[in-house]
Amino acid sequence: MKVIEHLRHAKGTLLSFEILPPLKGKDIRSIYEGIDPLMEFKPSFINVTYHREEVIYKERGHGLLQKVRVRKRPGTVGICAMIKAKYNIDSVPHLICGGFSKEDTEDALIELNFLGIDNVLALRGDAIKSEPQFIPERDGHQHAEDLIQQIAGLNKGKYLHEEEEEAAPTDLCVGAACYPEKHPEALNLDTDIAYLKRKVDAGAEYLVTQMFFDNAKYFAFLERCRAEGISVPIIPGLKPLTTRKHIAFIPKTFHLDLPVAFSNELAKCRADAEVKQVGIEWSIQQARELKAAKVPCLHFYTMGRSEAVRAIVSAVI
Numbered sequence: 001m002k003v004i005e006h007l008r009h010a011k012g013t014l015l016s017f018e019i020l021p022p023l024k025g026k027d028i029r030s031i032y033e034g035i036d037p038l039m040e041f042k043p044s045f046i047n048v049t050y051h052r053e054e055v056i057y058k059e060r061g062h063g064l065l066q067k068v069r070v071r072k073r074p075g076t077v078g079i080c081a082m083i084k085a086k087y088n089i090d091s092v093p094h095l096i097c098g099g100f101s102k103e104d105t106e107d108a109l110i111e112l113n114f115l116g117i118d119n120v121l122a123l124r125g126d127a128i129k130s131e132p133q134f135i136p137e138r139d140g141h142q143h144a145e146d147l148i149q150q151i152a153g154l155n156k157g158k159y160l161h162e163e164e165e166e167a168a169p170t171d172l173c174v175g176a177a178c179y180p181e182k183h184p185e186a187l188n189l190d191t192d193i194a195y196l197k198r199k200v201d202a203g204a205e206y207l208v209t210q211m212f213f214d215n216a217k218y219f220a221f222l223e224r225c226r227a228e229g230i231s232v233p234i235i236p237g238l239k240p241l242t243t244r245k246h247i248a249f250i251p252k253t254f255h256l257d258l259p260v261a262f263s264n265e266l267a268k269c270r271a272d273a274e275v276k277q278v279g280i281e282w283s284i285q286q287a288r289e290l291k292a293a294k295v296p297c298l299h300f301y302t303m304g305r306s307e308a309v310r311a312i313v314s315a316v317i
């Protein structure tokens with residue numbers, strides 16, 4: 001079933017989780033271990049992230065380095081098919097522009113269609129570490145908007161090189177990303193929202209936010225989007241902070257603020273266990289307030305660690 005249908009038929013706030021494919025060489029059981037403890041909450045859908053290749057340098061002796069491209073977390077589509085088959089839950093594979101030509105994208109979409117996967121979250125992806133800015137693949141897409149257009153075209157039976165009139169259309173529900181605190185590269189929130197509107201006009205049927213820790217920022221963003229004519233559901237994405245490393249890493253990486261009351265509590269923590277407790281309590285109050293405001297769905301970034309998310313969801317539903 002499509003995410004948009006789940007949202008339309010919902011009687012209250014839904015739940016969804018996001019997981020990462022395991023590192024290459026790890027067993028699929030690590031995925032079960034991440035999902036199993038969350039199944040009792042009956043999520044409406046589970047998202048699986050996509051990870052682009054990275055460039056690494058391997059020592060070949062005599063001072064020689066070999067440049068190698070590796071994908072450290074392959075398996076997005078396979079995990080999505082497994083989630084549908086094993087748990088009977090709708091899955092949402094993430095699909096990015098980076099590293100994909102239009103042809104590769106079309107092949108990936110055909111594969112999803114054949115697997116009976118009804119959803120896709122369409123993203124640009126970030127620049128790889130060795131590049132100063134995002135560079136699309138040759139004959140690939142520069143922005144998520146272009147990828148959404150391709151998916152919307154295929155949903156109408158428009159294949160890249162086929163002239164046949166009878167070409168079978170796909171029927172994929174498309175979601176896209178949005179950023180209550182602005183995408184890091186955007187010049188300002190106004191232009192970011194203007195581009196967001198174009199993604200919706202191109203065919204995105206719902207949006208999922210980047211994580212945020214200040215609900216006021218989500219509510220203000222929602223209001224600005226509505227004022228700009230973006231009327232699709234906007235699902236808040238939540239992530240509990242659980243380690244001291246997160247405190248430095250997350251605001252910097254995702255360009256977001258931690259509210260003063262939260263950062264004051266975190267500053268008192270001396271160990272990861274204390275951060276985890278404070279992080280869980282903060283997420284609980286965030287989720288409770290969002291649910292009370294009747295958000296369509298609470299989307300949790302689990303990062304494969306279900307314990308903290310379990311504690312939050314148990315306290316909120």
Ligand code: FAD
Pocket residue numbers: 048049050051052094095096122123124125126127142143144145176177178183184185186187191192193195196198199208209210211237
């Ligand atoms: P875009 O919508 O293309 O926007 C990127 C930037 O370009 C923004 O600054 C925007 O304002 C600007 N822009 C947009 N359209 C245009 C246009 N037409 N012309 C000019 N400028 C424009 N990354 C992964 O690699 N894998 C994942 O699985 C993944 N999952 C994610 C899930 C969520 C919910 C979120 C919020 C992010 C996720 N990301 C993922 C990260 C995402 O790929 C990065 O944030 C990326 O930098 C931007 O992706 P986007 O789809 O928002 O890009």
